Amino acid sequence: MSAPPDPIELRPGGADEAATLVGYLAFLRSQVTTAVLSLDPVVQRRSRLPSGWSPLELLSHLLHMERRWFLWGFGAEPVGRPWGDLDVDDPDAVGGARWHVPDDVDAAGLVARLDEVAAATEVVLSSTPLEQRARTGGRFADEQDAPTLRAIAFHVLHEYARHAGHLDIAVELAEGT
Numbered sequence: 001m002s003a004p005p006d007p008i009e010l011r012p013g014g015a016d017e018a019a020t021l022v023g024y025l026a027f028l029r030s031q032v033t034t035a036v037l038s039l040d041p042v043v044q045r046r047s048r049l050p051s052g053w054s055p056l057e058l059l060s061h062l063l064h065m066e067r068r069w070f071l072w073g074f075g076a077e078p079v080g081r082p083w084g085d086l087d088v089d090d091p092d093a094v095g096g097a098r099w100h101v102p103d104d105v106d107a108a109g110l111v112a113r114l115d116e117v118a119a120a121t122e123v124v125l126s127s128t129p130l131e132q133r134a135r136t137g138g139r140f141a142d143e144q145d146a147p148t149l150r151a152i153a154f155h156v157l158h159e160y161a162r163h164a165g166h167l168d169i170a171v172e173l174a175e176g177t
Helices: 017-037 055-074 107-127 149-175
Strands: none
Touching: 017 055, 017 107, 017 149, 055 107, 055 149, 107 149
16 A cells, blocks of 8 residues: 555645545555654554553554444445454444454455545545435444444544544553653
8 A cells, every 4th residue: 555645735625625634534544654664563462551551452443433434334335244344243242342453364355445434435435425424224224323434434533533642652662762
């Protein structure tokens, strides 16, 4: 994955709102994947924080979170295990769910899957009015609960920005800097 341009270069008037969202999401995805891939595979699975998550688990969470919101949530597309980043199939039915990555899943595989989800997200954002509401039948049962694409995009952008900052700290701790 090549690094996208810094979205700060996407000045107002230089790109429409959807293109700006696509740019920021691509930038943050790149920051996250570069950080995780920079770590030794053993370190990718090790937590250095009291909350217990590892960089690899965070990468898996972001992949599944983006799938949940854009594919299953907005598009009402069937996705296998929408909560695949967790150690339970239905977090609403069971309390205390934690992020989990099976032993046979590695960072390169997660990044490849994230690239596929990113491409699908870009198609949705580039071809759909931001004020359109999510389809029902996936994550949302009825229209009144269905958020707009704009709301979903900002939520996902917020998740990426927040977790990219968390990951920065975890990488610093792992590297001892």
